[in-house]
Amino acid sequence: MDAFLCSHNGNPILNSPFFNSKTELTHLTSRTPAGCYSIRSLSIFSSMRLRSSKSVFGSNETLLNSTQIKKHDRVECNAANVSDHLVQANVIEEEATQSSEISPSFKVSAGQGFPLGVSETERGINFALFSQHASVVTLCLSISERKTLGEVDAEVVELPLDPSVNKTGDVWHICVEDLPRHSVLYGYRLDGPREWQQGHRFDSSIVLIDPYAKQVEGRRYFGDAGNKMSKFLGTYDFTSLPFDWGDNYLQPSIPEKDLVIYEMNVRAFTADESSGLDPDIRGSYLGVIEKIPHLLGLGINAVELLPVFEFDELELQRHPNPRDHMINTWGYSTINFFAPMSRYASAGVGPVAAQREFKQMVKALHASGIEVILDVVYNHTNEADDVIPYTTSFRGIDNKVYYMLDVNGQYLNFSGCGNTLNCNHPVVMELILDSLRHWVIEYHVDGFRFDLASVLCRGTDGSPLNAPPLIKAIAKDDILSKCKIIAEPWDCGGLYLVGSFPNWDR
Numbered sequence: 001m002d003a004f005l006c007s008h009n010g011n012p013i014l015n016s017p018f019f020n021s022k023t024e025l026t027h028l029t030s031r032t033p034a035g036c037y038s039i040r041s042l043s044i045f046s047s048m049r050l051r052s053s054k055s056v057f058g059s060n061e062t063l064l065n066s067t068q069i070k071k072h073d074r075v076e077c078n079a080a081n082v083s084d085h086l087v088q089a090n091v092i093e094e095e096a097t098q099s100s101e102i103s104p105s106f107k108v109s110a111g112q113g114f115p116l117g118v119s120e121t122e123r124g125i126n127f128a129l130f131s132q133h134a135s136v137v138t139l140c141l142s143i144s145e146r147k148t149l150g151e152v153d154a155e156v157v158e159l160p161l162d163p164s165v166n167k168t169g170d171v172w173h174i175c176v177e178d179l180p181r182h183s184v185l186y187g188y189r190l191d192g193p194r195e196w197q198q199g200h201r202f203d204s205s206i207v208l209i210d211p212y213a214k215q216v217e218g219r220r221y222f223g224d225a226g227n228k229m230s231k232f233l234g235t236y237d238f239t240s241l242p243f244d245w246g247d248n249y250l251q252p253s254i255p256e257k258d259l260v261i262y263e264m265n266v267r268a269f270t271a272d273e274s275s276g277l278d279p280d281i282r283g284s285y286l287g288v289i290e291k292i293p294h295l296l297g298l299g300i301n302a303v304e305l306l307p308v309f310e311f312d313e314l315e316l317q318r319h320p321n322p323r324d325h326m327i328n329t330w331g332y333s334t335i336n337f338f339a340p341m342s343r344y345a346s347a348g349v350g351p352v353a354a355q356r357e358f359k360q361m362v363k364a365l366h367a368s369g370i371e372v373i374l375d376v377v378y379n380h381t382n383e384a385d386d387v388i389p390y391t392t393s394f395r396g397i398d399n400k401v402y403y404m405l406d407v408n409g410q411y412l413n414f415s416g417c418g419n420t421l422n423c424n425h426p427v428v429m430e431l432i433l434d435s436l437r438h439w440v441i442e443y444h445v446d447g448f449r450f451d452l453a454s455v456l457c458r459g460t461d462g463s464p465l466n467a468p469p470l471i472k473a474i475a476k477d478d479i480l481s482k483c484k485i486i487a488e489p490w491d492c493g494g495l496y497l498v499g500s501f502p503n504w505d506r
Contacts, residue, residue, distance in 0.1 A: 108159060111175035113168040116434075117212030117338075118186070118236045124177035125236075129188055129210060130427055131398045132170040133200060136191040137161045139174055140207050142233075143184055158189070170427075181238040182352075185217055186210070190397055199400035199409035201391070209336055209393040210234040211431060214438075215355065216310040216339040220348035222267060222283060223327050228314040232335055232392060237352045243359045251446060252371050254301055256484060261373065262300040266308060266344050268329060280347040285354070285361040287346075292368050302371040302484075304449055307331035308358070310339040312382060312390075319388055332451060333382040333417070335392055337435035340443075362444050371446040373484055374439060378421055378432050379455035379491065385411050385418030395419075401427055404462050412462045414455050416492035423456045429470045437479050447484025454488075454495035457502060464495055468502060475504035 111126045119126045127139055139159040159174060161167065166174050187207035193200040209216060213234030219227040269275075270291060271283035281287045288303075295303065311331045316323045331341065345354035362372050381402075383395040394402035404412040404420040414420045422428045439445045450456065457468040474480045485506055489497040 106176055106178035109175045109177065110165050111173035113171035113173045115212075116171070117210055117214065118234070120181065120238045121175060124175045125179045125181070125184075125238075126173065126175045127186070127210075128171055128173040128212075129397070130171050130401075131190060131192075132401055132427075133398050134172070134190045134192040134202065135163075136189075136204065137166075137172040138189040138204075139176075140187045140189060141176070141179070141184060142186070143180060182236065182240075185233045185235050187233045188397070195409070196386075197409045199403075199405045201386075201389070201395050201399040203391060203396055206391050206396050207231070207233065208391070208396045211336070211393055211397065212338060212434070213336055214338050215351035216336050216342060217351055218310075218312070218342065219314075220343065220350060222343040223313055225314070225317070228317050230312075230314075232310070232312065234336075235351060240352065240356075243356060245359075245363060245444070249363065249366070251366055251444060252301070252369050254369075254371055259302050259371070259484070260300045261302045261304050262295060262298060263304045263306070263375075265306040265330060266341070283344070284346045285344055285357040288361050289364045292364060292370070295370060296368060301369060302373055302446070303365065304373040304375055304486075306375050307334065307377055307451075308341050308344065308374060309334045309376070310336045310341055312392075313343070315382060315390055318390065321388070332377050334377050334380075335382050337378070337431065338438055359443060366444070371484070372444075373447040373449055373486070374445050375449045375451060376436075377451045378423060378435075379452040380415035380417045380419050380421055383419060385413070387418075401425055404458070404460065406462075412493075414458065414462065414491045414493035414495070415452055420455055420458075420462070422460055423470050424458065424465065424468055425460050429473065432470060433473055433477065433480070436474070436483075437477070440479055440483060445483075447486065449486040449488070451488055452491045453501070454491040454493075454497050457495065457497065458491075458493075462493070466502070471502045472504055475506045481506070 106124075109123060111128065112121070113128050116128045116130060119128075129137065131137060137160075139161065140156070141159065142156050159176070161172050161174055163172075166172055187209060189204050189207055190202055191204040192202040194202060209232055213236075215235045215237065216232050217235045218232040219230035221227075224230075266285060266288060267283035269283075270277050270281075270287035273279075273282070275282055275287065275291070277287050277290055281290065307330065309331070311328065311333045312335060313328045313331070315328060315333060316326050339351060340354050340358045342351040342354040345351075345357050349357075365372055381394055382390055383392060384390050389395060399405075400409075402422055402425075404414070404422050406412055411419045423432060436448065439448075454464075456470050457465055459465050459468075474485065487497075487501050489501040
């Protein structure tokens, strides 16, 4: 597949994870009026049987250990066998006279800075990402077709964003025309200041998840140790029909004083064979539906679900440590605040189905008079600290904005998990509000229980606030003010707010 890639310093660049460095192209098929180039992107053959996340952007391994670039029509990449995650690829630059044989190309335009994340416009698929401190942003795209689990066809391109064209304020943006409306994996490489003492943690070798991605693709099966180094990437779907909530659908709207709440973990609730469920739906959203009669028999009228945002249950097994035999089954280690946990879907069906099955669960619970409250973790993320970082998104996009830091650029740890989300920074606050609204509007949840909610009452320097802007915004928001709101009123820094949590009469 051809792709129009913007030039870098006047030279056409193929910047791909399959090469060890940026490679200047020696043959152009065309140049667009906008200063972009049409190139042949890399084709990864399905016979290699690599998982999409590895064949596209790798995990922590190197896909190619030797790259041979020749200054004529053929570029050859010689590598070892596939079992070592090494691939062979041929990139052939064809003459302009052979353009009729080239597959359809796509073009890029400046795009727009709103909304953040991925959106569909009249001109194509728009990508928008906030980063105040980055100096280089590259959009990475993989157009992949999953034939079977672990077998994909994938073509990879990287699109460098020109700050003079693709940036408005602190938002980087680009619109890609003729891009498929689904089944595209995407992420970003960012670079910028490297001074850790100033709070920056840029690393352009890592492809990062869009904080506003509504779907995240990773390993398909919960606890799959054979794929524990799986890479997580954003994806999207603009082809599925809207979910049918039904003509007579109503949320229970139970008064708070009448709630009887059952706290539960979606997977652990039905994962064991004693649940009596089909293996394909054990430990899934659909499994919860099958057990609604049991919940009603308990006399409860609300479930509080332990974290259901995307998380990596095998994060402890990515590096040697005293807990590297353990699986994170509770999920208090968020990767993304918008995407439902994809491995809580049935039978490894992936993120698109996870969205649909989550909604099926909510609809069925509501039909039985049971409200759905989410246990949410906005006090920290999965990215840990500087000792053993697990950089997947925020740390590499704009660490200085997303996390609370001391005067030496080191993490403040009020969560007990290595980092603390900078909740009352205007950009982070808006991310949290957008996330909460998304779960109410898109998934019809009834409320939230905030883990270590006292963190949400700290300023950007970590000091306690009497009137934290985020808490006030939640209490006054047209949508969120109507939700059940439960705070765990303490944190690991000693901010104990039992009986004095700011509430604005909520």
